[in-house]
Amino acid sequence: MKALIIGLGSIGLRHRRILKKIKKISQIKFFSKHKYNDKNNLKSRKEILKYNPDYIVICSATHEHITDLKFLEKNFKNKMILIEKPLFHKYINYNVKNNKVFVGYNLRYHPLIQFIKEICGRKKIWSINILCGSYLPEWRKNVNYKNSYSAKQNSGGVLLDLSHELDYISYLFGNWKPLFAVSKKISNLDIKSDDYLSLFATNNNNLKIYLELNYFTRIPKRQIFIDSKNLSLKIDLLKNEAIIIKDKIISKKIKKFKIDEMYEAQHIDIINKKFKFACNYNDGIKIMKKIDKIRDLKH
Known part of the structure; x- marks a missing residue:
């Protein structure tokens, strides 16, 4: 299973560290507006399409969540998406139809x-x-x-x-x-x-x-x-x-x-499609x- 992290601030780095521990995750790439000298850094949204991830974690700034989600909804189907809390910076009337979306209330x-x-x-x-x-x-x-x-x-x-x-x-x-x-x-x-x-x-x-x-x-x-x-x-x-x-x-x-245990449990719950507490x-x-x-x- 291929994972993508959108946004690589402190919370994005934590998600990357934790995802590396999960056996079902075979590859992790990230997309960030900041420049990183890293082979796993996708430099454009076109590269995201080419990468075609299975599991996506949105960790961008809160007010950018809706833009990232709309991009994923437009271009992908049947993906598992976790959005860091809060979902948006304010209530936005937007329906998700193509993917399974969860919020990071771990x-x-x-x-x-x-x-x-x-x-x-x-x-x-x-x-x-x-x-x-x-x-x-x-x-x-x-x-x-x-x-x-x-x-x-x-x-x-x-x-x-x-x-x-x-x-x-x-x-x-x-x-x-x-x-x-x-x-x-x-x-x-x-x-x-x-x-x-x-x-x-x-x-x-x-x-x-x-x-x-x-x-x-x-x-x-x-x-x-x-x-x-x-x-x-x-x-x-x-x-x-x-x-x-x-x-x-x-x-x-x-x-x-440890706090990381909640993050890991949440990822595993979603990746395994159990959705027990998600x-x-x-x-x-x-x-x-x-x-x-x-x-x-x-x-």
């Missing part, structure tokens, strides 16, 4: 996300509180954060960059709707995009959802708090541990888990609609 493959899905099951959940924060200047080695796409108004901001949280809310608890949001830049980071989001939402089961995202904390966190009848959970996705309170406190810590194109579109709705609500 936190679905985290063992603790699967644990939540298993333990919550059909329980009526009262509330979930989600906290996710990190320090943007430390995200990418050898890249000045001020020049990254995350810093730009049209392609960055926590709402797009940290939209994993929006996806796994849908994945775990079904459809939901935003009710109130504050999305703005509040720190001294030298960026044009929003570095803070506070969101309140609900669903048809009257679940209360609170989400807070930021780019500026020096204390990284990715935590989920869930409460229902006779059950309270604290999930820490960075420490890979869960605290479960039923009749008594139970602590659960999963084995040492976020499909329609799910990705739904997230973009929610992002636009949150933008309309923001104060």
Whole structure:
């Protein structure tokens, strides 16, 4: 199976490194607007057509995703395409007809996300509180954060960059709707995009959802708090541990888990056409609609 990576920034390099480990991938080439002295660098879209890849990963800047996808839809059929999250920079009404398209929300493959899905099951959940924060200047080695796409108004901001949280809310608890949001830049980071989001939402089961995202904390966190009848959970996705309170406190810590494992599991799931946890194109579109709705609500 031949693979193609479109865009070779930090995330594209990660995908290339991981794809090299997968036995079914026999060849990996890439297409980038930057010049690389590499025999696997395809220098034009015509060379992409000639290469005729089986599996394609779109890692270009977020606002370029739609252009890359339209090119692939026009020129290929029956290919497997993974688009890095978020799907687009805003909701775009575009139907995919010729290829199988997925979105890179690979936190679905985290063992603790699967644990939540298993333990919550059909329980009526009262509330979930989600906290996710990190320090943007430390995200990418050898890249000045001020020049990254995350810093730009049209392609960055926590709402797009940290939209994993929006996806796994849908994945775990079904459809939901935003009710109130504050999305703005509040720190001294030298960026044009929003570095803070506070969101309140609900669903048809009257679940209360609170989400807070930021780019500026020096204390990284990715935590989920869930409460229902006779059950309270604290999930820490960075420490890979869960605290479960039923009749008594139970602590659960999963084995040492690397981020690359989620990427690899996602690739294998799609390449093998299992689609067990993969976020499909329609799910990705739904997230973009929610992002636009949150933008309309923001104060």
